[in-house]
Amino acid sequence: MSNNSFSRRGVLKTGMVASAGLALPQYLRAQESGFTNAPGASEVILGFNVPQTGPYADEGADELRAYELAVEHLNGEGDGGMLGTFSSQALEGAGILGRRVGYVTGDTQTKSDAARASARSMIEKDGAIMITGGSSSGVAVAVQALCQEAGIIFMAGLTHSNDTTGKDKRANGFRHFFNSYMSGAALAPVLQAAYGSDRKAYHLTADYNWGYTTEEAVRTSTEAMGWETVNTVLTPLTQTDFSSYIAPVLNSGADVLVLNHYGGNMVNSLTNAVQFGLREAQANGKNFEIVVPLYSRLMARGAGSAVAGIFGSTNWHWSLQDAGSQAFVRSFGTKYGFPPSQAAHTCYVQTLLYADAVTRAGSFNPCAVVEALEDFEFDGLGNGPTLYRGEDHQCFKDVLVVKGKENPENEFDLLEIVEITPVAQVTYPADHPQFAGGALGTCNPGA
């Protein structure tokens, strides 16, 4: 025991400090601009929050390349890329509203917590006015909610789950990428044409939100055209060997296997399925077939020759011949030496769309940006005429149905486009049951 005791002076001092400490935070931070992180006169900071480690690090690296390219183009460096083909000609390569575009990067680690920590540091420390990125729906949804709270615009990167613009939609969040419903709606007619309408499907589904929405979307669309769903089996996300899940498929009476897997999961499950000889097998007097609802070039590269002849859907592919896609592939290829992935494309486009919306609105205020983006129609960004629907902040555009190439010429030329499904066929009402149970709320300018 010490003999120290509180002196009168000490108590008074401590009390004053403590009461000052309590009083300070009550003084809310008010900015003259009326919104969070209003940029200065010379520079505006964007936050690129992508997975640099973890299962989607490949996608993340490609997204980051695309962001760097977009910043270059916005600042008037390089060849301008899609700025020249974009139907809105508000951007002139002089930054955004005369401010030079700078950026900060962060690692989401494909974990909601880490992604939010990284996004918060961008907002609180670096003063980012917009956050973009994400290579998984969980992360996108988590960061979107954070941006809504903080009063920052979130431009989602690669996120395919219905929930992002469904039950977890937010007023400050926007998604250019397509979703599970669109995959199902685009795939069904192609599958019907190729495999007929009398088929029995067996689903292997990754056991998390994206898997559930994708399975539901594909099942609903295929059942609508006459297919029967024999069984759906959930597989753990961390599974690397799918033999025990594939083995029962052949004797189940099914003749189509749908793999609702993404990334490493899909690479492993597809490889296993091909090794088990499912491609050569016969069932119900028909050839056995495999379908992968969401394809990406990076996944196709991982699965190698196993992807040959397998159908799937994708948001964009570098082999598209429209002027916008060509301009983007050219600038990306010149800078990095290989064609961009669909993740890179959607991220690049999102950055441009944000910059354009700010320019058209004439303000960085999130509410003005939201207003400029809602029901915005544009063209020339690689997907044909596109609508940013105001009711759920989802882009509506054509969806590509692709097939793994039988004889790829090089490691980038793995997919061929089978059909470009027109936008009308993948459009759904905002209150569709697969998207039910969420509310956009109102835009939040923060501060």
Place this chain on the structure above:
Amino acid sequence: MLGLEKKDFQLLLIVIGLTLFAPFLLNPFPEGSDLAQFNAGYPDLMQRFVIFGIFAIGFNILFGLTGYLSFGHAAFLGAGSYGAVWMFKLLSMNVLPAIAISVVIAGLFSLLIGYVSLRRSGIYFSILTLAFAQMSFALAYSVLTPITGGETGLQLALSDPRIFGAAQTATGNIPVPALFGLEMRSSFEWNVGAWLFTFNAGYYLAAFFMIIAFYISIRIFRSPFGMMLRAIKSNQTRMSYTGLNARPYTLAAFVISGMYAGLAGGLMASMDPLAGAERMQWTASGEVVLMTILGGAGTLIGPVLGAGMIKYFENIFSKINETILHGWFAFLPDGLEDVVVAMIYPFIGKGWHLTLGIMFMLVVIFLPGGLVQGGQKIGALFSRKKAEETKPNATEPAE
């Protein structure tokens, strides 16, 4: 004072001082300068420092005193955050009930897991806790999706009931966590010349809880109960031969440290109302082990230092990208600049794990007592006599 010896009281005062003035200490570089990159005085990171400090202090009560290495402590942190977010969803956005329930839930959960796991010791205990934590993670990630939100994490929604509070604000947004109206994310910014200091309400609330947690931890370390826990670490067999049953003591330590983890989880959810399943993953459990060992297991202040160090690396080093590096070395000739950047790049940015791993190895090999031992060694360099005097005091490893 406060039932503490003089040395311990001084240590407590130092911790109070550090947390109180953290906004100044962590922002030593002027805003806009090149070195501002290394400033850590923004609300999110400051909150993380103290919250993970609480987590590590609690873990240290179990690991540092009894020597039982739990590899599943993140499960309690996760359970605490889920409890807190559910309170926000159902009850109100006030943080106090949320924090209270998170401590209770984590306590019950750790009682259950501890009761089973503590039947074994050593590596078997570690594996059991690891298995339970991974099980909780897997459940939260998929099977329990209706309760935990699955992969997306548990989030607030406009449609939540919130019986004792508004379901949504006047502007139609989700309300934010607050302490009787004082929003956790509200901050006061103070410009002093080129410097900018941020005083955040949430940080000071978390810091208040950390000081309490630290105080309780000192009292436990110095109590007969703490002595009993140390006895378990040094020789459990001899203890049972003398007729003492060790299990109630280890179980109590386990539950206490579980409640600390729950408190940390509840605070995390209060600062940022989302609970993700990744919080329960084994990597998160491993992190707190690293924090404790890095700082110095069995010391009072060590775990807090370790937590700060790891969080600093995670949040500051991981954000240095190639462009920034090129900016730093722009004064070098072009070819040389590229070489230097290529040499440093693997260790920062996404390579921060690598740097941390190297640091951890160095600490374990050369400073088995952690950063605290490093501090003592440096102190001994400057005054030999004083170092010998201070040897048998508060900051020595338990063994």
